[in-house]
Amino acid sequence: MGHRKLFILAAVTLFLAACAGPKDLIVLLPNEDGSSSGVVVVENSKGEIVTLDQPLAAARVAKGGSPEQASISQSDIDQTFSGALAAQPPAPVSFVLYFVTGSTRLVPSSDENLKNLFEAVAARQTVEVQVTGHTDRVGKVTDNDRLSLRRAQAIAKMLTVQGIKTSRVLAVGRGEREPLVNTADEVSESRNRRVEVIVR
Amino acid sequence: MTFIDNTRLSAGPNSNVELTRFKFNSTTHDGAFQTSVNKGTLAIISGQIAKRSPKAMTVRTPASILGVRGTRFLVKVGEEESR
Incomplete structure (x- = not known):
């Protein structure tokens, strides 16, 4: 493999890595009594916005990328956030x-x-x-x-x-x-x- | 953790969360609540501070800043795929 080919391969790999870069995930939950709760506005450094205002509405955003609406199932939520949810203190x-x-x-x-x-x-x-x-x-x-x-x-x-x-x-x-x-x-x-x- | 404005905050394992600013007037319920999640997962049930103004409570993630008004939500910081 020539140097040029290697370089292109490396460049493509880097490019793909940037696209598939890690994304932060934000999920709006219903209130503890099941009613719909408030609003979370997801904003990146360029001021681009996704507004979450429905229970289980979700957004993903990569560093430098635009926030995108996303969907997530209850079972994925339970799995991904089991630790944080289990640690939630009871209501005052x-x-x-x-x-x-x-x-x-x-x-x-x-x-x-x-x-x-x-x-x-x-x-x-x-x-x-x-x-x-x-x-x-x-x-x-x-x-x-x-x-x-x-x-x-x-x-x-x-x-x-x-x-x-x-x-x-x-x-x-x-x-x-x-x-x-x-x-x-x-x-x-x-x-x-x-x-x-x-x-x- | 439960804060005096009744905000409840809990993190998953191996998380890194930073409390940047917390200010609360228990008479007027005005205040400011700024946190950063640098790693891991966070569950938040917002309290009285976030009821007052959409600017009062913000959560920073590596890729975004979240404005919060009266709600319950989850945050997971993106991780490099390690497969």
């Missing part, structure tokens, strides 16, 4: 617990929800909990700031007793600033005497 859940007026004691009807909270926390491998305390508008703002924080801390303490690391629980008090139900000042409102807990 939130709980609201209510308190006896002026105190950090839960009303008995919140016992059930407290149990649900403990279960949600126990079900997670890694967990982060945000606890936000609130009060109604009875009493001074500064007192309510303190009370709301103490409520949050009371729940945070219960969580650490359950075995969660202190560093994984954030307790804050919002006082009477963020009522669930708007009232005039000095109105006693049971729905505002609460702690909201988000488990991630």
Whole structure:
């Protein structure tokens, strides 16, 4: 084989390699409840765009190439993305617990929800909990700031007793600033005497 | 990983993902979320940041940049055929 032939062969090979170069794959999934979700716009460095707005719509794009619509089957998705999908964290859940007026004691009807909270926390491998305390508008703002924080801390303490690391629980008090139900000042409102807990 | 805006992000084995920028105001829900996937696979369920504006959340792949609005999606970085 002459040098020229070799050179052509090499050139053709390089050309083919460039065409068949690695392509990134992007797939839009439906929401976890099966409904159609939002939009992903795939754009290359030249500003060429493919918009994905239907569940299972897909696009492929090679470096320097134009993004192309692509199709992919559910079984290919499951196979290609099994690792990433299996590692997906569960959706954050939130709980609201209510308190006896002026105190950090839960009303008995919140016992059930407290149990649900403990279960949600126990079900997670890694967990982060945000606890936000609130009060109604009875009493001074500064007192309510303190009370709301103490409520949050009371729940945070219960969580650490359950075995969660202190560093994984954030307790804050919002006082009477963020009522669930708007009232005039000095109105006693049971729905505002609460702690909201988000488990991630 | 779950972020404070409730974005959930998980990677497949042998992946390389870089968090370039994360900013979130929990009151207004304004923020910025920029990541790069350099290798492997990534699954994302976007959170509150991506609900605000289509520019707020972007994911870079070697060949493209993805603009994200309120959604769940998958990314795989192209690999050289090794057969």
